[in-house]
Amino acid sequence: MPFLPTRRRNNQPLPIEDKEEEQQELLTVDLNENVEKIKTIYQDCMDVVFRKFQMFADTDAVIIYINGLANIEEIHEHVLEPLMGHGWVDENGMPPAEQLVDMKRFVEQRLPVSKVYRAQTVAQCIEHLAEGNAVLLVDGQSEGVALGLSKWEKRAIEEPVAESGIRGPREGFIESLETNLSLLRRRIRSPRLKAKAIALGKYTKTEVAVCYIEGVAAPALVAEIEQRLRRVELDGVLETGYIEEIIQDHPYSPFPQVLNTERPDVAVASLLEGRIVIVQDGTPFVLVMPVSFYSLMQSSEDYYQRSLISTLIRLLRYLFLLVSLLLPSAYIAILTFHQEMIPTTLLLTVAASRERVPFPAFVEALIMEIVFEALREAGVRLPKQAGAAVSIVGALVIGQAAVQAGLVSAPMIMVVALTGIASFMFPRFTAAIALRMLRFPMMILAGSLGLLGIMLGLLLILTHMASLRSLGVPYLSVHVPNAGHHMDDALIRTPWWKANADSRVNERRSQQTAKE
Structure with missing residues (x-):
C-alpha cells in the first residue's frame, strides 16, 4: 500500500481521508480560500474549469464547471455576460454589487437561469459539479450558488433492440434518466405518478428513481424496495444488473425475480398494475418489481392484438x-x-x-x-x-x-x-x-x-x-397486492370489455363491503 502523508507539505496531495473531511467544511467569505479548497480536491483534473471574473467591475467572482458536463454556451450567455455588464443599478441608483446579501435570491432575480441551488459547503459544491451544474462563488459571500446548466451528449430515442414487436410503440428507453422519466410522464399524465430519487455508489453517485403510482402500488412494497436500495453499498453502480442482483429475494435461484425491460409501454403497464419501476441513469434497462412467473411469459404485444389471437399465442408459448x-x-x-x-x-x-x-x-x-x-x-x-x-x-x-x-x-x-x-x-x-x-x-x-x-x-x-x-x-401468484384491478390473464388474455366490467363489479363489491 503506498504511503499517504498525514500533512500537506510542498504541495503534496492530501490523503483520501483528509480530502473527505475537507469536503464537509463550510464555505467562508474568503473567495480565494474557497477556490483553493475545491482546487485541492480536483487536483490533476484537467476538465475542471475555474473562470475568474469581476462582477460589475468591482466584485471578484469565480464560476466553476466541468467541461463536457456543463453547457458552456449558456454559461457565457446567461451568467458571464449579465454579471460582467456595467451600468446595472436598482431603483435607488445603487449598484447590485452592494446588495449581495442573499446570493440565491440575487441570482434568481438577476440571471435567466431556471434552476438555482444553494451551496453552503464544499461537499455540496462538489456534488453539483459532478451533476454538471456550474457553481458561482463571490468574494464576501459565505455561500455559493449552483446553476442548473448541465448538458451532455445522449443518443436519440430508438426502437428497442431486445424487445422488438410487430405492433405497438417503437420507442425505447435510453441512457438519460430525465428522458426516461419523461417517457413515463407522457403516458401517465397524473400527479399520482411518483418518482423518488436515490443516489447509489460511493464514487459514481448514480442517480436512481423509484417510480410508482400513489394509491395503486402498495405502500408496504414501496417502503420495502426503498429500504433494500438504501442497503446497497458498492463503489459504483453502472447498470441495473448491479441493483437486480442485490435486491432480489433469492439470489441463488435460476429464476429471475426482477423483470428488466427497455420498453416504456411495458413499464407503464406494470405501474398501472401496482408494480414498482426502478429507473437508473446511464442504462436503457429499467427494473420492475414484484413480478411473477406468469408476467415473465407475457409480451406487451399480447395486449395489442385481439384477445383470441393473444390467447392462442400465449398457450403456444407455454407448450x-x-x-x-x-x-x-x-x-x-x-x-x-x-x-x-x-x-x-x-x-x-x-x-x-x-x-x-x-x-x-x-x-x-x-x-x-x-x-x-x-x-x-x-x-x-x-x-x-x-x-x-x-x-x-x-x-x-x-x-x-x-x-x-x-x-x-x-x-x-x-x-x-x-x-x-x-x-x-x-x-x-x-x-x-x-x-x-x-x-x-x-x-x-x-x-x-x-x-x-x-x-x-x-x-x-x-x-x-x-x-x-x-x-x-x-412467485406463482397472479395478482399484485393492492393492484388497481385484478385481471386473470395468466394463461388466457381476458378481453378488455370483460376486464372493465369485472373491474366495475369488484369496485362495487368493495364499496358495499366497506359500508357493511
Missing part, C-alpha cells in the same frame, strides 16, 4: 416452454429406459440412425446441447452482420458433419434444433436463460432414472418456484 425444458430429457429417458413406448417402425429408424454412434443417448445429447449453446453465445458476441450468419451456418455445417462422421444421430440433431427454436419463443431473455440452465440437470436425471427422474425434476422445480418470493409476493 414450447415444456418442449424447451423436457424434449432432450424425454428423448434420453425413452431411448435409454423405455424403448417399448416407441412404435416399432420409428424404433427401427432411430436404431438404424444410431448404429454408427459410439456414445449413449445422454452423452450424445450433452455434446450437442453444449455445442448449440456455444454457437448461440458466439452469435450474440459477434457483430450483427456476421452473428446471425455464423450461428445458422455453423449449426448446419457442424450438425451435418457430425452426422456424417457418426458422432451423433440425425434424430438428436432434430431434438436439439426443436429445443433451440422453443427457447427463442420466450419474450423475456432472463426466463429463457433459466430454462437453459435447468435443461442440463433434467438431462442428468433422465439419463439416470428415466421418466421417473423427469417427474422428480419437475416436482423439485415446482416446489422451488412455489417457495420463491419477489419483493415478498409469491
Whole structure:
C-alpha cells in the first residue's frame, strides 16, 4: 500500500481521508480560500474549469464547471455576460454589487437561469459539479450558488433492440434518466405518478428513481424496495444488473425475480398494475418489481392484438416452454429406459440412425446441447452482420458433419434444433436463460432414472418456484397486492370489455363491503 502523508507539505496531495473531511467544511467569505479548497480536491483534473471574473467591475467572482458536463454556451450567455455588464443599478441608483446579501435570491432575480441551488459547503459544491451544474462563488459571500446548466451528449430515442414487436410503440428507453422519466410522464399524465430519487455508489453517485403510482402500488412494497436500495453499498453502480442482483429475494435461484425491460409501454403497464419501476441513469434497462412467473411469459404485444389471437399465442408459448425444458430429457429417458413406448417402425429408424454412434443417448445429447449453446453465445458476441450468419451456418455445417462422421444421430440433431427454436419463443431473455440452465440437470436425471427422474425434476422445480418470493409476493401468484384491478390473464388474455366490467363489479363489491 503506498504511503499517504498525514500533512500537506510542498504541495503534496492530501490523503483520501483528509480530502473527505475537507469536503464537509463550510464555505467562508474568503473567495480565494474557497477556490483553493475545491482546487485541492480536483487536483490533476484537467476538465475542471475555474473562470475568474469581476462582477460589475468591482466584485471578484469565480464560476466553476466541468467541461463536457456543463453547457458552456449558456454559461457565457446567461451568467458571464449579465454579471460582467456595467451600468446595472436598482431603483435607488445603487449598484447590485452592494446588495449581495442573499446570493440565491440575487441570482434568481438577476440571471435567466431556471434552476438555482444553494451551496453552503464544499461537499455540496462538489456534488453539483459532478451533476454538471456550474457553481458561482463571490468574494464576501459565505455561500455559493449552483446553476442548473448541465448538458451532455445522449443518443436519440430508438426502437428497442431486445424487445422488438410487430405492433405497438417503437420507442425505447435510453441512457438519460430525465428522458426516461419523461417517457413515463407522457403516458401517465397524473400527479399520482411518483418518482423518488436515490443516489447509489460511493464514487459514481448514480442517480436512481423509484417510480410508482400513489394509491395503486402498495405502500408496504414501496417502503420495502426503498429500504433494500438504501442497503446497497458498492463503489459504483453502472447498470441495473448491479441493483437486480442485490435486491432480489433469492439470489441463488435460476429464476429471475426482477423483470428488466427497455420498453416504456411495458413499464407503464406494470405501474398501472401496482408494480414498482426502478429507473437508473446511464442504462436503457429499467427494473420492475414484484413480478411473477406468469408476467415473465407475457409480451406487451399480447395486449395489442385481439384477445383470441393473444390467447392462442400465449398457450403456444407455454407448450414450447415444456418442449424447451423436457424434449432432450424425454428423448434420453425413452431411448435409454423405455424403448417399448416407441412404435416399432420409428424404433427401427432411430436404431438404424444410431448404429454408427459410439456414445449413449445422454452423452450424445450433452455434446450437442453444449455445442448449440456455444454457437448461440458466439452469435450474440459477434457483430450483427456476421452473428446471425455464423450461428445458422455453423449449426448446419457442424450438425451435418457430425452426422456424417457418426458422432451423433440425425434424430438428436432434430431434438436439439426443436429445443433451440422453443427457447427463442420466450419474450423475456432472463426466463429463457433459466430454462437453459435447468435443461442440463433434467438431462442428468433422465439419463439416470428415466421418466421417473423427469417427474422428480419437475416436482423439485415446482416446489422451488412455489417457495420463491419477489419483493415478498409469491412467485406463482397472479395478482399484485393492492393492484388497481385484478385481471386473470395468466394463461388466457381476458378481453378488455370483460376486464372493465369485472373491474366495475369488484369496485362495487368493495364499496358495499366497506359500508357493511
